[in-house]
Amino acid sequence: MGLRERKKLETARRIVRTAIALFVERGFDNVSVQEIADAADVSKMTVFNYFGTKEDLVFRPMEDHFGDAARAVRERRPDESPVDAVRRQFLELVETRDPSVGLANEVFVRQLRELVLGTPALRDRVFLAAQKGTRDLAAHLAEETGDLMLATIAAAMISAARNALIEEHWRRADAGDQVDTIVADASERTACAFALVEQGLGDYARKAQ
Amino acid sequence: MGLRERKKLETARRIVRTAIALFVERGFDNVSVQEIADAADVSKMTVFNYFGTKEDLVFRPMEDHFGDAARAVRERRPDESPVDAVRRQFLELVETRDPSVGLANEVFVRQLRELVLGTPALRDRVFLAAQKGTRDLAAHLAEETGDLMLATIAAAMISAARNALIEEHWRRADAGDQVDTIVADASERTACAFALVEQGLGDYARKAQ
DNA sequence: GATGAAACATTGACTCGGTATATGAAGTTC
DNA sequence: GAACTTCATATACCGAGTCAATGTTTCATC
Numbered sequence: 001m002g003l004r005e006r007k008k009l010e011t012a013r014r015i016v017r018t019a020i021a022l023f024v025e026r027g028f029d030n031v032s033v034q035e036i037a038d039a040a041d042v043s044k045m046t047v048f049n050y051f052g053t054k055e056d057l058v059f060r061p062m063e064d065h066f067g068d069a070a071r072a073v074r075e076r077r078p079d080e081s082p083v084d085a086v087r088r089q090f091l092e093l094v095e096t097r098d099p100s101v102g103l104a105n106e107v108f109v110r111q112l113r114e115l116v117l118g119t120p121a122l123r124d125r126v127f128l129a130a131q132k133g134t135r136d137l138a139a140h141l142a143e144e145t146g147d148l149m150l151a152t153i154a155a156a157m158i159s160a161a162r163n164a165l166i167e168e169h170w171r172r173a174d175a176g177d178q179v180d181t182i183v184a185d186a187s188e189r190t191a192c193a194f195a196l197v198e199q200g201l202g203d204y205a206r207k208a209q
Numbered sequence: 210m211g212l213r214e215r216k217k218l219e220t221a222r223r224i225v226r227t228a229i230a231l232f233v234e235r236g237f238d239n240v241s242v243q244e245i246a247d248a249a250d251v252s253k254m255t256v257f258n259y260f261g262t263k264e265d266l267v268f269r270p271m272e273d274h275f276g277d278a279a280r281a282v283r284e285r286r287p288d289e290s291p292v293d294a295v296r297r298q299f300l301e302l303v304e305t306r307d308p309s310v311g312l313a314n315e316v317f318v319r320q321l322r323e324l325v326l327g328t329p330a331l332r333d334r335v336f337l338a339a340q341k342g343t344r345d346l347a348a349h350l351a352e353e354t355g356d357l358m359l360a361t362i363a364a365a366m367i368s369a370a371r372n373a374l375i376e377e378h379w380r381r382a383d384a385g386d387q388v389d390t391i392v393a394d395a396s397e398r399t400a401c402a403f404a405l406v407e408q409g410l411g412d413y414a415r416k417a418q
Numbered sequence: 419g420a421t422g423a424a425a426c427a428t429t430g431a432c433t434c435g436g437t438a439t440a441t442g443a444a445g446t447t448c
Numbered sequence: 449g450a451a452c453t454t455c456a457t458a459t460a461c462c463g464a465g466t467c468a469a470t471g472t473t474t475c476a477t478c
Contacts, residue, residue, distance in 0.1 A: 003473095043427065153369045156369030163365075198410055200407045201406055202290075254456075254459095255456055263435070
């Protein structure tokens with residue numbers, strides 16, 4: 001890697017760190033790109049050159065993980081169902097306390113999450129990125145099965161279980177639970193969530209009989 | 210209704226009709242709010258007074274329907290499961306060829322859909338509105354069952370089936386099918402989609418045995 | 419080690435969506 | 449018809465993002 005690329009990387013890192021520090025301090029909407037540029041000692045245009053939009057400053061690092069479920073299905077072992085694959089990958093991520101499934105001890109990660117969930121523009125982007133991940137999963141399933149409509153439903157069901165589990169981790173973390181406490185009953189919760197997807201709603205929430 | 214209110218309504222209608230005509234003609238992003246205001250013979254400020262954002266000009270009329278599934282569940286008969294209720298309501302809407310489930314003969318409706326799906330900003334809003342509908346459904350199910358996590362998954366599963374069916378209608382309409390043709394095998398398709406949600410993914414797309 | 423060509427950062431002016439404020443012109447009420 | 453309310457307007461403004469032109473580095477080549 002030449003000096004050029006190293007400088008580029010360093011500049012990008014400086015911008016993003018400056019930006020997030022300002023965001024956490026004063027809120028996403030109360031910091032202008034101009035301010036970020038000044039604080040990071042670059043021009044406003046440079047910020048937009050590196051990161052297409054203001055949201056990208058926060059978003060870039062997370063973006064990869066929205067394709068995780070689709071990747072698990074794509075690379076699954078021949079004897080695994082899609083649900084099996086996603087569940088197994090999810091449990092592995094829980095095991096390693098991966099931040100992408102809502103498990104992180106660091107203050108920074110939690111501040112970042114708070115920032116994202118507390119800012120409409122960022123929250124929207126999370127939803128959209130998640131949607132994209134689901135669509136990719138659906139497209140892959142449709143390739144295997146030939147029915148895009150059913151694949152879309154199946155993908156949404158699988159993603160829903162995964163997302164609900166992650167949200168539950170967030171909720172518990174916000175309630176003050178330690179990561180170890182959350183991990184302790186994660187496998188039970190995971191089993192429960194994916195069971196609903198595997199066995200279907202059937203008589204779920206039927207009032208009378 | 211006094212003259213004042215009638216004028217207001219008339220102005221709102223004039224703005225929205227002018228706007229959509231321009232959008233359809235030249236694309237959402239290539240029409241500025243100023244142009245709309247000029248063409249509708251009002252000031253830019255007035256447009257924002259009536260419609261909080263540019264997107265609202267297109268969106269307002271559809272907004273109600275994103276709560277349909279939640280309403281079906283909320284008002285269901287005591288012997289119906291949530292899935293039963295949504296399926297029944299959906300079939301009723303198909304029966305009456307309701308545009309909200311993707312069935313419409315009018316050119317205008319199809320142009321509007323094309324506009325929405327072809328514009329990132331509008332497409333995003335559709336997703337978000339749909340998300341909100343799903344969250345409301347989840348909240349209601351959680352009230353009944355007491356488990357928000359499972360309710361979130363169940364709501365997503367139900368919404369997914371419903372949305373996939375609507376998207377399928379769109380696809381077929383885009384492929385040139387007449388509404389009657391689409392309605393003809395709608396009940397079969399509907400049964401199939403909700404069956405997946407009711408019975409679960411189980412061995413769906415398992416490769417080897 | 420100087421030179422020329424990419425690559426990159428910077429500048430400043432611009433567009434557009436959206437907001438705040440103050441003013442004016444209606445419609446409504448008495 | 450005067451007073452009051454409601455609504456539209458003009459105007460000035462802010463921030464995100466784009467564009468075109470102009471520097472400024474880095475790198476390969478001689």
